[in-house]
Amino acid sequence: MRRIELDGADWSPKAPVVSSLAPADARPAWMRKDQPHTQKQFVFEKPSEVERRVPEAGVIDKPGVYELSKGPTGISRIHLIPGFIDSEQADWMFEQLLQDIPWGQRTHIRQEVSFEEPRLTSWYGELPYTYSRITMQPNPNWHPLLTVLKERIEEFTGYTFNSLLCNLYRNEKDSVDWHSDDEPSLGKNPTIASLSFGATRTFEMRKKPSPEENGDYTYVERLKIPLDHGTLLMMEGATQADWQHRVPKEYHSRDARINLTFRIIYPESDGVWE
Template identity: 45%
Template structure:
């Protein structure tokens, strides 16, 4: 049964968590599985990704300022994907390691996924600022499944409020190696998320965010 979480909670236990529910958008929920991969599986996949995937730096625009994103990225998917000033063209040359974890993930969450954004956080200076995965090509209520490898980093969700009255409503998931976090329902409409910058030295982290991308001009409501 899904658990309703309270403001400013740090979540480390596996479970199905309800973040919020509104009449307009419906339920926002997160599934967290701390041990989706064993320690051995996680370590092996981390090494395979490093060998098989070429990560690149991309320039994006944040609050009117154009600069390099503080992480490196690789994209695989059958359709283009645009966020901010960055467009990733279709890339169907999936490495074997990504194909393998994609199959395992689809069986776990019973969802058809056709794309993955691979993120490399090299050290304590790399992070991702507050945002939603709310691009039109993801559909109305996208399922975003995130597999973490390497260093543990702090993933924070914050309630979106135009009046900034509820910005103190946050949930933090310390995403450890081998963990899986799945955002579902209206989470991308009612919540935003980030990976915090660290104050202490840390080792690299690889994050694989699987999703389903729809072709341009898609009119469905998935």
């Protein structure tokens, strides 16, 4: 290549510079003004709603201690003891209680309409007991068999009870609706000892909904517990504060069942339960 000296500088010709004014068809496609502009259309898609399913009820039918939940009120706990009373003893105890207890049917009034409880009841204890706005009067005359059963449960559990609500479910049509044993006279976090005789009935439980649910029980946790002849069920801790229970009507024939619920009642002072 021929070298040209210019003012003492060594200079060599460089490659030609491409002009930015090159013909349009010679430019890259992205530089052409006549290139059609494709604009992406934004389409809003509504997010698919998460399907909320009603949870299936769990079943507790094996002996043991079960922690149901834990919250600000404490731990909700139950203790299931099948065969607490052996079958042979439970047979004659059931027959004696069926005959000797002074069973009665209470009448409720709701919205000026009266109706009879779908079961028979009897109360034992030196203090009255009020639930569903009806008071059961004191009855200190304990049946000897009930005293024996109370002492046997106290020895096994370490708790001391001073009262007892007896329930007789005559057949599959008798029941008790959703409720908690949380009357003020039972104190905070009461312990309930529930002893069953006779036909097996399903004891159902459901957790009380959170405040966000506004009283809707549709999606709460549920449990089913078959209570057999001679079975003891202990409900402890915050169970009454955080859970409800019931014995529903059944569609199949059921013989009579007796349920004894031992509890602790506290005295009334100046019209307010302590």
